Amino acid sequence: MAEELGHQGVPEQEQPDHAAVPLQRAADAAALHRVAHRRQREAVQRKERVDVRYSVDEKTAILREARSLNIAGAHYVGAVVMAHVHGDLALPGQRTQLDDYIDELNALRIDVARIGNNVNQIARRLNTGGDPHLVDTTLLARAEQTLGTVRATVGDIARAMNSAVSTKATS
Structure with missing residues (x-):
């Protein structure tokens, strides 16, 4: 029966009765909709083929998504693949410049926080010496001024990171 369906000897797999369906974010759906509808028709019919094998679950998910966008499954797959080829769509697990930016901000935040910890230790040491000298007071x-700057800088970096993460989540 597998040969009749075009599976060419691929064994049938049993599917669980209750497959977990992950929730899709609205931003992801909107991005896919834009990508799928950006693919322009050509004046001549496309004739080149690329054969791809999907599991039953993958094919079902592809067709479900294509139907939700009101386009054919082949059009959907082609649009998504071409979007990735042109750099408009990242694959899951693929690092982007935004990922690198977020990592750099996180490393910077850690370094600046360490400076604050060091300044705090110096201040604590100066405060435990009894009567402060004029130099100690200065x-x-x-x-104290440096700690205020460090706190503000760490806050600015955290806001930039949050903004970058929000940007990444919506793209």
Whole structure:
């Protein structure tokens, strides 16, 4: 029977009774809709083929998504593949420049926080010496100013990271 259906000897697989269906985010659906509808028809019919094998679940998911976009399954697959080829769509697990940016911001935030910890340790050491000297008072004031700058910088970096993560989630 597998040969009749075009499976060419691929064994049939039993499917679980209750397959978990992951929730799709609205932004992801909108992005796929834009990509699928961006593929323009050509003046001449496309004749070149690429044969691809899908599991039953993968094929069902592809056709379900294509139907939700009101396009043919082949059009959907072609549009998504070409979007990836042209750099408009990243594969799951593929790093982007935005991923690198987020990692760099995180490393910067950690480094700046370490500076703040060091300044805090210096201030603590100066405060435990009994009566402060004139130099200690100046150093403590400077340490307090530096800690304020570090806190503000860490906050700015965290906001930039949150913005980048939000941008990534919507793209």
